Amino acid sequence: MILKILFGAYMLLVIAAAFLYAPPALGLGEISRIIYFHVPLAWVGVLAYLVSMVNSIRYLKRPLAEYDFRAAINAEIGLVFTLLATVTGAIFARGTWGVYWNWDPRQTSIFVLLLIYGAYLVLRSSLEDGEKRARLAAVYSIVAFISVPFLVFIIPRLYVTLHPDPIINQSGQLQMNARMMQVFLASLLGFTGIYWWIYSLQVRLYKVVERLEGQK
Amino acid sequence: MSDLYAVLLVAAISWLGIFLYLVRLDLRLKKLEQEK
DSSP states (O other): OHHHHHHHHHHHHHHHHHHHTSOOBTTTBGGGGGHHHHHHHHHHHHHHHHHHHHHHHHHHHSOOHHHHHHHHHHHHHHHHHHHHHHHHHHHHHHHHTSSSOOOOHHHHHHHHHHHHHHHHHHHHHHSOSSHHHHHHHHHHHHHHHHHHHIIIIIHHHHSOOOSOOOSBOTTSOBOOOHHHHHHHHHHHHHHHHHHHHHHHHHHHHHHHHHHHHHHO | OOHHHHHHHHHHHHHHHHHHHHHHHHHHHHHHHHOO
16 A cells, blocks of 8 residues: 555656646647646557457457456556547647647547547447457457557658657657656656556456355 | 646646545455455
């Protein structure tokens, strides 16, 4: 529990640093501070989709219900974080472009990503619990993840976009003030910690439910 | 209070809410895990 309390304090420090320690980005103003939340949220989304795909592969290799659960819960977590990244992105867009939504290539690609993983959950809920559903969902999750690098990293770079340069730009260089980079990396670590905490809680809950059902 | 501090306060309070919720879940789960 001490570790968790320390983590809570760490995140409070990260939030304070994002507003008080890091300078606003040149040309973007105070609204640019949202990147310390927007980018880590998007990163956790991609990470959760990756873990979902890995567990889907594990399920196809060895059909254990736990792998299916891990794949499904990661798709859910990924969807929530992607949704939050979309909302924070729209707020960022309002502050810099003047509108919340204008179907910019980045906005369009994240919207397609939401649809793809939304469809994954619809697919799961439309089938009866069982091996067939798990197998179908596993194949869908693997195919869905193939689209992630295209939607997140490739397609937005192929078109003219209003979205600011990603942290690692096209020339492969890191372009950030040192203080901004420190807060950014601390925030990435913190959000990854939140993801891990939620994920482990879900897995623990799954195991408790399995044990209780086994006792019946 | 400036807008910056107001947003900082909202972000910090939101995190505290999420944090306490997760801690509560964690403790309840621990209790369930220890039950035989």
